[in-house]
Amino acid sequence: MVVKVFVTGATGYVGGTAFDYIYNTHKDNEYTLLVRNEARAQAVKAKYPTAKFVYGSLEDVDIIEQAASxxxxxxxxxxxxxxIASAQAIAKGLEKSHSAEKPGYWLHLSGTGILTWYDLVxxxxxxxxxxxxxxxxxNDIERIKTLDDRAPHRLIDKIVIGANSDAVKIAILCPPLIYGKxxxxxxxxxxxxxxxxDMTLSEGFAPVVGDGKNEWDYVHIDDLGxxxxxxxxxxxxxxxxxxxxxxGANGYFYCPYxxxxxxxxxERAAEEIKKQGYFADVPLKRVTxxxxxxxxxxxxxAETLGHNSKGVAERASKYLGWAPKERTSVEDDVAEVVSQRAKQLGL
Known part of the structure; x- marks a missing residue:
């Protein structure tokens, strides 16, 4: 049976990689992609020739609702x-055309930025x-489902969870900081x-928020795909x-590597900037x-660079057999980022 798949964000970093993984494994499916205009669709069409397109922005809720349905x-x-509006449109579209006998599935990208809430407030x-x-x-799924409403992304997560029913099955992916191409x-x-x-190359110093002791989890983009x-x-x-x-409402998937x-x-960014010859000295500077x-x-x-986001992943490994592969570390990836950003900044 041909599976009909509606994708938003296929020209983006995460959405493009997610679509690439799904398309290349299931080329016989019917894919409909939301993109802003035909010009934006050209590169996608060249790489994924069987994909179809609907044109519009996230504000075009009628288009999104229809495609989701x-x-x-x-x-x-x-x-x-x-x-908000696009999430509500997807919920409405899926609910309108699916049933317990033939449910619709919603794979929703959130993020562990939601876990920065305590530092934020x-x-x-x-x-x-x-x-x-x-x-x-x-183990902490009840805490996760009832996070403080002031948490980033929380309002949208509640819309997605609220859409869950016998007819609409939801899963929420919460990646931490993502690295890699x-x-x-x-x-x-x-x-x-x-x-x-960018801030370091532009200012000549590497900014560190406060004492710089906060921590974030990270994952490679290919593991997320x-x-x-x-x-x-x-x-x-x-x-x-x-x-x-x-x-379902418990379907929160963390994925730290x-x-x-x-x-x-x-420190690594400053080291690489010096090593690649852009500045002779790149000190660290504490900032608020x-x-x-x-x-x-x-x-x-950048505000998230001064907060903490700490998740422990077991759901994906226990129920899906997912495990991050051994890859270049996020620290080692900094060298490539410095080279790319310096060229884009014209240095």
Whole structure:
């Protein structure tokens, strides 16, 4: 049976890689991709010739609702963690056309930025993680489902969870910081570490928020692509598709490969910038969030560089057999990021 799949964000970093993994494994499926216009679709069409397109933005809720209603599986990655209207449209579309006998599946990209909430609401900057800031995606599932409503992404997660029913099966992927080169037809670069590198190349020093003792988990983009594929496969596997620990309110999937400290990343960025000959000296400089916002090269994602995000993953390995592969470390990836960003900045 041909599976009808609706994908948002196929020109993006995560969505492009997720689609690449699913398409290359299941080329006979019917894929409909939301892109802004025909010009944006050209590169995707060249790489994935059987894909079809609908054109519009995330504000075009009628288009999104209709496409979701026609799909067996929706893969939502385009600003998916924070865009309200598109999430509501997907929920409405899936509910309208599916039943308990033929449910629709929603693979939703959120993120462990949601776990930074405690630091965010308590004004913690660059402080080490507290024991209670660690969340296990099975043992702590009730804590995860009832996170503080002030947490980033929380409002959208609640929309997705609220859509779960016998007719609509949901799974929420929560990747931490992502590194590595994406494999899609559009953007292939991540954002957090490049933002740190941009600020460092622009200012001549590597900014570190507060004491720089905060920690984030990280995962390689290819391991995340593999998790999307395994979840997609599960939608078509009767032994998994009705399992509420995979698809349902409990279906939160964390996927950390390791843990990084941003002081060490800043040090590595400074080291690489000197090694590649852009500056003779690149000192580290302690900054506050307010000071960081004024730096050249700043992007709002940089605020997460001073918070903690700590998740423990077991759900994907237990129920899907997923495991991150041995890859180049996130620290070693900094050298490539420095080279790429320096060229893009014209240095």
């Amino acid at each position: 026609e799909a067996d599986v929706v893969v939502h990655t385009a600003d998916s963690a924070d865009h 308590n004004g913690r900057e660059g402080q080490p993680p507290l024991p209670e800031q660690k969340y296990h995606d099975i 994406g494999s899609g037809a559009g953007n292939t670069q991540t954002i957090q570490i490049p933002t740190l590198v 593999d998790l999307f594929l395994k979840l997609f496969n599960a939608t078509q596997d009767p032994s998994k598709s009705s399992n509420p620990e995979i698809f 390791g843990t990084l400290n941003f002081t060490k990343i800043a 969030f307010a000071e960081q916002k004024k730096l050249k090269g700043y992007h709002p994602v």
